[in-house]
Amino acid sequence: xxxxxxxxxxxxxxxxxxxxxxxxxxxxxxxxxxxxxxxxxxxxxxxxxxxxxxxxxxxxxxxxxxxxxxxxxxxxxxxxxxxxxxxxxxxxxxxxxxxxxxxxxxxxxxxxxxxxxxxxxxxxxxxxxxxxxxxxxxxxxxxxxxxxxxxxxxxxxxxxxxxxxxxxxxxxxxxxxxxxxxxxxxxxxxxxxxxxxxxxxxxxxxxxxxxxxxxxxxxxxxxxxxxxxxxxxxxxxxxxxxxxxxxxx
Ligand SMILES: CC(C)(COP(=O)(O)OP(=O)(O)OC[C@H]1O[C@@H](n2cnc3c(N)ncnc32)[C@H](O)[C@@H]1OP(=O)(O)O)[C@@H](O)C(=O)NCCC(=O)NCCS
Numbered sequence: 001x002x003x004x005x006x007x008x009x010x011x012x013x014x015x016x017x018x019x020x021x022x023x024x025x026x027x028x029x030x031x032x033x034x035x036x037x038x039x040x041x042x043x044x045x046x047x048x049x050x051x052x053x054x055x056x057x058x059x060x061x062x063x064x065x066x067x068x069x070x071x072x073x074x075x076x077x078x079x080x081x082x083x084x085x086x087x088x089x090x091x092x093x094x095x096x097x098x099x100x101x102x103x104x105x106x107x108x109x110x111x112x113x114x115x116x117x118x119x120x121x122x123x124x125x126x127x128x129x130x131x132x133x134x135x136x137x138x139x140x141x142x143x144x145x146x147x148x149x150x151x152x153x154x155x156x157x158x159x160x161x162x163x164x165x166x167x168x169x170x171x172x173x174x175x176x177x178x179x180x181x182x183x184x185x186x187x188x189x190x191x192x193x194x195x196x197x198x199x200x201x202x203x204x205x206x207x208x209x210x211x212x213x214x215x216x217x218x219x220x221x222x223x224x225x226x227x228x229x230x231x232x233x234x235x236x237x238x239x240x241x242x243x244x245x246x247x248x249x
Pocket of ligand 1: 177199
């Protein structure tokens, strides 16, 4: 029996804002580097919060409709939304509807041996991951970020451009590491921690803290942060004795 080729796979990106359009760059680069091109990009899904119709049109891309279309569209998907909680929500919705996330590595990223990327994880241009690294679902390793040996990145973690993660670091689910921030080796970063731009993390950080500076110190809890949904029972930030997340994978 003749095998039906599974490429190009129809693909949609959820979120037509800046992050979604950056993701399209990665899709196009992956397509340009392979023959035949692995993906047929159908267009963006956006509920109207992040989409910029002009910017989408200049990419020659279509705005197909809202997230609810993901249920009926016969396409794999990527999540082009920066906010980790929103990524988790889209992932749940897509899973319920049987949609498959695509895992994507830009051809100009560098990946070492024994690297396992979770479903929906995207590694952008000039990012580098060395060896024995595991990521959870829908992790973003943005432009020029680096992840050294033996790191564990939980579900929906974001490494902003140029973030530097030294060896043996564990980062909890939904944590967000700002642009050019650094984390010293073997530190443990709790779930939903936010690390400010350019900060240097030298201690373990317990869950939900927002930390900035050199060395990084707590300034807030993410429950009070505009990025987050309210969580009235969040613990105070800044203590080192709280439980830290299990390693993914
Ligand atoms: C950490 C962060 C999320 C905090 O945002 P916020 O809650 O709006 O905080 P504010 O801007 O009100 O700042 C609160 C205090 O922290 C300080 N601060 C904020 N970010 C800081 C940083 N990165 N380094 C050092 N200090 C910082 C502010 O100067 C301010 O100090 P003050 O109270 O003495 O005036 C934000 O500043 C940040 O760094 N975002 C990362 C942006 C980024 O990397 N984007 C990548 C996009 S791809």
